[in-house]
Amino acid sequence: AANGAGATVAAEGGGGGAATGKKSINSELWQACAGPLVNLPPAGTHVIYFPQGHSEQVAASMKKDVDAQIPNYPNLLPKLLCHLHNVTLHVQADPETDEVYAQMILQPVSSLDKDALLRSDLSLKTNKPQPEFFCKTLTASDTSTHGGFSVPRRAAEKIFPPLDFSMQPPAQEIVARDLHDNVWTFRHIYRGQPKRHLLTTGWSLFVSGKRLFAGDSVLFIRDEKQHLLLGIRRANRQPTNLSSSVLSSDSMHIGILAAAAHAAANNSPFTVFYNPRASPSEFVIPLAKYYKAVYSNQLSLGMRFRMMFETEESGTRRYMGTVTGVSDLDPVRWKNSQWRNLQVGWDESTAGERRNRVSIWEIEPVTAPFFICPPPFFRSKRPRQPGMPDDESSDLDSMFKRTMPWFGDDMCIKDPQGMPGLSLVQWMNMQHNPSLTNSLHPNYMQT
Amino acid sequence: AANGAGATVAAEGGGGGAATGKKSINSELWQACAGPLVNLPPAGTHVIYFPQGHSEQVAASMKKDVDAQIPNYPNLLPKLLCHLHNVTLHVQADPETDEVYAQMILQPVSSLDKDALLRSDLSLKTNKPQPEFFCKTLTASDTSTHGGFSVPRRAAEKIFPPLDFSMQPPAQEIVARDLHDNVWTFRHIYRGQPKRHLLTTGWSLFVSGKRLFAGDSVLFIRDEKQHLLLGIRRANRQPTNLSSSVLSSDSMHIGILAAAAHAAANNSPFTVFYNPRASPSEFVIPLAKYYKAVYSNQLSLGMRFRMMFETEESGTRRYMGTVTGVSDLDPVRWKNSQWRNLQVGWDESTAGERRNRVSIWEIEPVTAPFFICPPPFFRSKRPRQPGMPDDESSDLDSMFKRTMPWFGDDMCIKDPQGMPGLSLVQWMNMQHNPSLTNSLHPNYMQT
DNA sequence: ATGTTGGCTAGAAGCCGACAA
DNA sequence: TTGTCGGCTTCTAGCCAACAT
Numbered sequence: 054a055a056n057g058a059g060a061t062v063a064a065e066g067g068g069g070g071a072a073t074g075k076k077s078i079n080s081e082l083w084q085a086c087a088g089p090l091v092n093l094p095p096a097g098t099h100v101i102y103f104p105q106g107h108s109e110q111v112a113a114s115m116k117k118d119v120d121a122q123i124p125n126y127p128n129l130l131p132k133l134l135c136h137l138h139n140v141t142l143h144v145q146a147d148p149e150t151d152e153v154y155a156q157m158i159l160q161p162v163s164s165l166d167k168d169a170l171l172r173s174d175l176s177l178k179t180n181k182p183q184p185e186f187f188c189k190t191l192t193a194s195d196t197s198t199h200g201g202f203s204v205p206r207r208a209a210e211k212i213f214p215p216l217d218f219s220m221q222p223p224a225q226e227i228v229a230r231d232l233h234d235n236v237w238t239f240r241h242i243y244r245g246q247p248k249r250h251l252l253t254t255g256w257s258l259f260v261s262g263k264r265l266f267a268g269d270s271v272l273f274i275r276d277e278k279q280h281l282l283l284g285i286r287r288a289n290r291q292p293t294n295l296s297s298s299v300l301s302s303d304s305m306h307i308g309i310l311a312a313a314a315h316a317a318a319n320n321s322p323f324t325v326f327y328n329p330r331a332s333p334s335e336f337v338i339p340l341a342k343y344y345k346a347v348y349s350n351q352l353s354l355g356m357r358f359r360m361m362f363e364t365e366e367s368g369t370r371r372y373m374g375t376v377t378g379v380s381d382l383d384p385v386r387w388k389n390s391q392w393r394n395l396q397v398g399w400d401e402s403t404a405g406e407r408r409n410r411v412s413i414w415e416i417e418p419v420t421a422p423f424f425i426c427p428p429p430f431f432r433s434k435r436p437r438q439p440g441m442p443d444d445e446s447s448d449l450d451s452m453f454k455r456t457m458p459w460f461g462d463d464m465c466i467k468d469p470q471g472m473p474g475l476s477l478v479q480w481m482n483m484q485h486n487p488s489l490t491n492s493l494h495p496n497y498m499q500t
Numbered sequence: 501a502a503n504g505a506g507a508t509v510a511a512e513g514g515g516g517g518a519a520t521g522k523k524s525i526n527s528e529l530w531q532a533c534a535g536p537l538v539n540l541p542p543a544g545t546h547v548i549y550f551p552q553g554h555s556e557q558v559a560a561s562m563k564k565d566v567d568a569q570i571p572n573y574p575n576l577l578p579k580l581l582c583h584l585h586n587v588t589l590h591v592q593a594d595p596e597t598d599e600v601y602a603q604m605i606l607q608p609v610s611s612l613d614k615d616a617l618l619r620s621d622l623s624l625k626t627n628k629p630q631p632e633f634f635c636k637t638l639t640a641s642d643t644s645t646h647g648g649f650s651v652p653r654r655a656a657e658k659i660f661p662p663l664d665f666s667m668q669p670p671a672q673e674i675v676a677r678d679l680h681d682n683v684w685t686f687r688h689i690y691r692g693q694p695k696r697h698l699l700t701t702g703w704s705l706f707v708s709g710k711r712l713f714a715g716d717s718v719l720f721i722r723d724e725k726q727h728l729l730l731g732i733r734r735a736n737r738q739p740t741n742l743s744s745s746v747l748s749s750d751s752m753h754i755g756i757l758a759a760a761a762h763a764a765a766n767n768s769p770f771t772v773f774y775n776p777r778a779s780p781s782e783f784v785i786p787l788a789k790y791y792k793a794v795y796s797n798q799l800s801l802g803m804r805f806r807m808m809f810e811t812e813e814s815g816t817r818r819y820m821g822t823v824t825g826v827s828d829l830d831p832v833r834w835k836n837s838q839w840r841n842l843q844v845g846w847d848e849s850t851a852g853e854r855r856n857r858v859s860i861w862e863i864e865p866v867t868a869p870f871f872i873c874p875p876p877f878f879r880s881k882r883p884r885q886p887g888m889p890d891d892e893s894s895d896l897d898s899m900f901k902r903t904m905p906w907f908g909d910d911m912c913i914k915d916p917q918g919m920p921g922l923s924l925v926q927w928m929n930m931q932h933n934p935s936l937t938n939s940l941h942p943n944y945m946q947t
Numbered sequence: 948a949t950g951t952t953g954g955c956t957a958g959a960a961g962c963c964g965a966c967a968a
Numbered sequence: 969t970t971g972t973c974g975g976c977t978t979c980t981a982g983c984c985a986a987c988a989t
Contacts, residue, residue: 198959198960199961200961200962200963201961242962244962244963244964245965246966251962253961253963254961256961257960257961
């Protein structure tokens with residue numbers, strides 16, 4: 054299989070994140086529908102792929118736990134270092150769901166170059182300008198056939214074109230496109246006592262066309278050309294996912310594992326789908342994000358941390374928690390996986406629905422001792438021979454192992470020859486000195 | 501893994517075919533929705549499973565051809581002899597499709613006993629009494645909001661309760677259940693000039709609830725308790741199958757192959773779904789049907805045959821054709837598979853949409869030389885040793901190979917010890933002497 | 948025998964401000 | 969500020985026979 058060097062897909066330095074598919078999905082609208090926490094790694098960068106997390110997504114979308122019937126894939130590591138060839142954004146054609154998802158083409162790689170890390174690191178820093186948008190959860194009145202849609206005042210003033218208040222009552226036509234590029238038109242009127250913004254004519258067509266119910270959300274955004282876009286986010290109803298009639302749940306899980314194992318064995322590309330609203334967690338993690346978390350967060354029982362969650366109105370807020378344990382989620386099948394290996398408790402009593410297991414890259418330590426354990430990124434090592442002392446194990450390595458004994462040697466970098474490691478100095482410079490980062494930037498963008 | 505001997509699921513001698521699932525799907529209604537050609541093997545019998553055909557079903561339901569990226573599974577034979585543990589009938593919960601499908605639990609077996617064949621053979625003979633039913637393709641008027649449903653005269657008289665013609669106009673309430681056990685009520689009236697049967701009140705709820713369009717079909721059947729059941733059969737629209745957002749097509753195909761390979765290696769059970777309306781062909785074939793076709797049909801180029809097809813109105817008719825070639829559909833990945841290895845031409849010029857490749861068990865030879873090549877069912881053979889002559893190869897075997905050289909030795913019976921073959925006499929008796937068959941019947945039903 | 952159409956009517960969809968939280 | 973409701977209007981859904989094929 055081809056060794057992926059010189060892929061044609063370049064990293065998008067700071068743009069919308071991912072390339073768009075044939076149908077040219079609007080990436081801002083896709084992102085808005087996916088939610089504020091979703092952050093796709095850009096094409097051209099390196100990522101860590103967790104088959105275990107992928108499996109969990111399938112289990113969640115089928116409302117069925119992973120069964121014991123799945124064979125072990127002893128040659129499939131719990132995490133794969135991959136080059137992310139391509140990312141395309143999609144939306145279900147079925148109006149029943151209108152669910153957003155992303156297709157990623159991953160290729161396992163056995164070696165890393167310095168640029169890969171830098172590129173991945175830079176991709177984390179892109180703080181894309183959030184387009185103007187609002188999101189409202191629909192009420193019973195909004196979805197009933199009795200009337201229209203009550204637009205929150207601030208939302209109407211921020212997003213919709215200004216009304217001509219000389220009219221009595223002030224009204225205009227609103228035109229917006231959805232992810233399928235369908236055009237929806239609404240009558241926007243400002244009336245009533247007290248005055249309020251309403252969408253009337255056209256609204257019910259949208260509600261019935263998208264099959265919206267009270268509790269679902271609708272969102273409007275205004276793109277840079279002042280065009281209006283609208284999307285929907287359904288409430289967490291039961292996973293209506295009916296794919297069960299095509300493939301058995303067992304075959305699906307086997308398919309995921311076998312596809313990854315085959316790709317890893319041949320360094321050949323494979324395709325995964327990521328469903329941001331259905332998946333419990335992201336399972337394709339930017340390389341730099343992973344490394345920073347694993348090598349920088351000093352982990353200990355009782356450690357305090359914060360973690361981001363999505364709010365009702367599509368905002369974000371942080372909850373505080375404490376690490377209560379570190380253990381493999383599945384010690385039999387996925388030994389030494391870091392996938393959700395932290396057991397945690399939450400400060401607030403309303404935390405019932407929050408997960409009690411998270412992965413280390415999902416959390417932010419509260420007292421961030423960022424450089425306590427410097428990252429030995431590329432420990433150049435030869436294949437260990439049993440009984441032979443590893444003459445290249447460094448002080449960093451041993452310190453690392455004392456600190457995080459649960460992190461094994463099973464990282465998926467198989468072929469370190471000719472890959473000079475980043476020095477600690479370089480790493481720290483990269484973190485502290487944006488100018489250096491920037492000066493490195495043009496180098497790899499040109500290659 | 502357990503060796504499946506003594507499965508608890510008994511063969512249903514002649515009944516509705518398959519056991520029903522938890523939701524207790526009505527098997528007559530399921531069968532009517534599936535179509536007249538679908539004939540599920542009963543649980544407890546033995547079958548031949550074709551992974552290649554299974555793969556084709558997935559490709560058809562995703563409207564995507566099998567890709568070249570799928571790895572070879574050199575240890576997976578193109579056909580697996582399996583014990584069919586269980587068959588359950590299902591229907592998509594999603595009202596968007598209401599598609600029927602069957603779940604089968606298969607367990608590869610490496611040996612056969614005599615009863616297995618007898619049981620499978622008997623299951624072929626069950627000519628279930630077709631319940632009274634009618635099926636109509638909906639017209640534009642039937643599905644418009646402007647009116648009701650025009651019931652064909654013969655259908656109304658055959659299926660619906662008789663009207664009281666003393667009323668002016670004669671009318672009654674029709675109550676029918678669908679596969680989800682939902683109750684639908686319609687006003688049935690006989691009026692107009694000229695008089696005709698119509699379903700009025702309640703009909704539009706059904707059309708919009710099932711999202712029916714002109715071209716889709718609706719069918720009514722009356723079960724033995726005189727209850728009315730109704731089902732739908734959608735026109736062959738584009739496969740709206742949206743499972744693509746869960747698993748990539750590649751992963752699905754790999755999942756099928758890996759699941760089958762794993763099950764075959766361990767003689768462990770695995771689950772497949774069969775979608776009668778979406779699948780191009782059945783890929784789980786009753787053992788006896790397979791054997792009869794393979795060992796009894798003398799195959800030659802230019803051979804004339806007939807084959808059953810479904811008509812517009814859910815009937816069957818036969819088309820005539822000629823065998824124009826015999827070759828592997830996929831010589832690389834599925835060598836010596838008998839899956840659709842016959843290239844055929846059709847007599848009628850309207851045959852454009854009929855498949856140009858079929859499998860031998862799908863056709864009936866026109867001049868049936870039924871016993872030209874008697875079936876050497878269980879050639880007891882030891883594992884061949886290279887260079888050693890096979891001292892047990894029979895005359896039947898060599899004749900068989902001369903007749904059908906394309907049929908290799910790769911049949912999936914691995915472990916023939918202690919399996920005395922059925923003699924030719926036994927086989928012929930079984931075919932010609934129903935009383936013997938019946939006298940054998942109680943024997944294995946008790947075991 | 949049955950698909951489509953125009954006419955008619957009953958009832959739902961949908962616009963409005965009142966009112967309340 | 970915004971969710972729900974009663975009042976009123978508009979329009980579509982839906983029943984009918986005529987007519988066509």
